[in-house]
């Protein structure tokens with residue numbers, strides 16, 4: 502139940518293993534939070550721009566299973582722009598991990614020498630500990646900000662380096678982020694492997710990535726049923742026996758995977774089932790953090806870059822959707838340019854009106870991209886999601902239940918379940934694969950779906 506990435510990954514993996522899967526989704530489309538829809542004027546709009554990284558091995562496996570891998574464009578050059586027009590580029594050179602980005606880091610203009618030295622010292626602490634520094638993995642979890650201060654980071658290093666990467670990757674401010682998640686991002690994406698940092702961006706509207714899911718499930722005799730919200734669950738003698746839909750229709754199955762957000766899961770599970778499963782007693786402890794997406798359509802091209810990271814502004818990323826969606830040989834030249842801006846952990850924008858957000862972001866885009874100053878803004882849309890992801894606050898992992906429960910027939914999936922990963926598409930797919938594994942295990946099969954992390958390569962191997 503639930504056609505987000507967790508439910509889709511579980512459903513497709515189980516269908517691949519020969520199971521007959523019936524997937525129920527309340528909305529008329531698949532993809533959950535990582536989806537797109539069509540506006541009344543025919544425009545395809547992502548719920549919000551989604552990006553993946555080279556280190557997201559399970560998401561990559563999922564895209565391959567459903568025939569969407571070629572719809573993700575990977576980039577190994579990251580462009581940073583500050584309000585004064587200073588540009589910084591990060592990319593790998595010929596050196597092995599973990600020094601593969603040293604060249605671009607040394608010449609990275611938005612940071613001064615003392616900032617770079619402090620960053621190098623903190624990265625070395627992560628590297629020498631093989632990604633698990635003791636001061637972040639002690640019994641009492643600490644915030645990323647506390648860890649950075651302990652490692653004497655300059656304020657510019659925090660603002661223009663750590664914060665820029667981590668707030669987008671984890672959707673939370675540094676003082677509300679568990680240091681383990683922050684350190685893991687740098688270990689997996691930047692230190693362990695040369696390709697972990699590569700940014701993957703869909704070249705189609707998000708919903709188009711899931712077209713192969715229905716085919717994979719139906720091929721094995723299963724079904725994908727849209728517009729079907731689960732209203733309640735039917736338990737008998739402590740086992741899950743059925744799901745109840747509108748009109749009291751009940752569907753039975755050998756196993757049920759609830760791949761719903763944590764609050765919906767909590768609503769559907771009766772008290773006695775939560776008491777029987779101590780790991781389900783904390784579903785109300787998750788906090789959430791917001792993301793705001795701003796969509797601008799200009800009358801002309803204002804940037805050639807596929808995406809840009811802005812420094813010292815509310816706007817964190819600008820994605821050039823026109824370029825990202827462009828086919829190899831377009832039949833007609835592009836008319837204007839469509840940009841999508843992303844602001845993660847957008848607490849400051851939650852109470853602002855749509856007009857205020859558009860004004861603020863337009864000013865920042867025009868400051869960063871001189872060509873936008875002359876261009877006409879043809880239209881604009883703001884999509885605020887106040888509860889975009891669960892907050893990766895220090896210690897949150899203790900509330901995250903496993904995909905397996907003590908209740909026969911009941912399994913869980915969702916980015917918020919125990920995966921070790923923060924709320925990401927990779928985390929959601931991992932949870933789906935883990936749920937599929939425990940369903941099969943309950944039927945006596947040991948089939949595995951979870952993919953290993955990228956191998957630790959180059960000189961980094963000497964530290965694990």
Ligand SMILES: Cc1cc2nc3c(=O)[nH]c(=O)nc-3n(C[C@H](O)[C@H](O)[C@H](O)COP(=O)(O)OP(=O)(O)OC[C@H]3O[C@@H](n4cnc5c(N)ncnc54)[C@H](O)[C@@H]3O)c2cc1C
Nearest residue numbers: 503505506507527533534549551552731915916925926929
């Ligand atoms: C604005 C935004 C930007 C993001 N950006 C990124 C990014 O760049 N990179 C990244 O990796 N991650 C990003 N994420 C996080 C990512 O989208 C999520 O971690 C992931 O999609 C969660 O998948 P899920 O299947 O666990 O949950 P969901 O996607 O929430 O899926 C749950 C599904 O259950 C359905 N459902 C709910 N109740 C019922 C019911 N009663 N019956 C039937 N169906 C029901 C819902 O409709 C939904 O389809 C972003 C999230 C948001 C909101």
